[in-house]
Amino acid sequence: MTDFLPVLLGSDANVYGMARSFYQQYGITSVAVCKGALVATANSKLVHIAVLEPRLEEDDVFVKTLVDFAKQQTKPLVLVSCADGYTILLARHRQALAPYYHFACPELQTVLDLDIKDNFYRACEAHGLSYPKTATCTAENHKNISLPFEFPVIIKPSNSAAYWNCSFPHKKKVFLAQNRQEFDQITDAIYGSSYQDELILQEYIPGDDNCMRVLNAYCGLDRKVHLMALGRPLLEEQTPEGIGNYAAILSVHDGELLARMRAFLEDMGWVGFANFDMKYDTRTGEYKLFEMNPRQGRSSYFVTASGYNLAKWLVEDVLEHKDTGYTEADTESLWMIAPYGVIRKYLKDPELLAQAARLKKAGKCSHQLFCKEDFTLKRFLWYIRSQANYYRKTARYYGNKSLRD
Secondary structure, eight states: OOEEEEEOOOOSSSHHHHHOOOOOOOOOEEEEEEOOOOOOGTOOSSSSEEEETTTSSSHHHHHHHHHHHHHHHOEEEEEEESHHHHHHHHHTTTHHHHHTOOOOOOHHHHHHHHSHHHHHHHHHHHHTTOOOEEEETTTTTTTOOOOOOOEEEEEEEEEEHHHOOOTTOOSSSOOOOOHHHHHHHHHHHTTTOOOOOOOOEEEEEOOGGEEEEEEEEEEOOOOOOOOEEEEEEEEEEESSTTTTOOOOEEEOHHHHHHHHHHHHHHHHTEEEEEEEEEEETTTTEEEEEHHHHHSSSTTTTTHHHHHHHHHHHHHHHHTOOOOOOOOOOOOOOESSOOOOHHHHOOOHHEEEEEEEHHHHHTOOOOEEEEEEGGGOHHOOOOOOOHHHHHHHHHHHHOOOSSSSS
């Protein structure tokens, strides 16, 4: 089926990856509905911004914007959330939007049970899944809280959507406090902003970026897992807003891990895309789960690039109502959003570097933001500039997770 229109919520690299997936599988151009136009989707032939609404994250505006847009269309509409906040809004207003769109989205309470990190860790505990030693602090007690583990300590928001909308000097997606003085400086800065929800405090799991794992899954309307794909990050992004995002990923397979995560998702009754970040703890031989995002990940195009098109699984479920069964991705490929030169310089593991070089030489390599079918002069010039800037930004911020630039 190709006679439908993908409607993507957002305009970032995640949106571009999904637009590529739809174009690659069905040869159709997607539209984006968003609150702001970002460069990742600018000057693209694969996706164009149909609605730009700065107040899109307000409940009534969200519903009215999407309903008004749908009433102007004649084709079936497949709606895809590409950000945590949009998934929450979609879950909250699913009944109002269901007459106009085809989509896969969990119940609101299920989203809140897993997107809010403190709730997610309770769910992990109940299902026997490991996670880092964790505590929380609040705006009221952060100055005198006694930490149950040693420094260094990871500091990150419990409510990702609320943190995304706050602002303060030297803001980073995740902080690493080496001592109590740094801890106090960081938490003072965060709670001096509009963010007033809990902060998650975690023990630091030792190991390079390549100890991380990223898991993307699609769960159908039948609340069964249809697709799972695992990746091994080689390097993370280093910019303040990009910490925790991946710069390069190798597609890998771990049947035992996937079986456990499949059971977790089905027991929770999840519907739609899900994205997990975890780290292998060499001290215990366990994977420690960091978070679950209620959407496909920013780097999820690595799944499509390895031969398992995310758009295909969604469309065949919500639009064509096919029984696709269960699939585990098991092909080998290399995905990047950073230049290969950055990977070659900062990846410390010689075996992984050799594996990446072999895949690149064999043509089993893709770049998130470069697509030959999407060539325009403006986009190509932006791509060249952004890749050149990657070297500078990585050199400037490499290893910096403190309250400084």
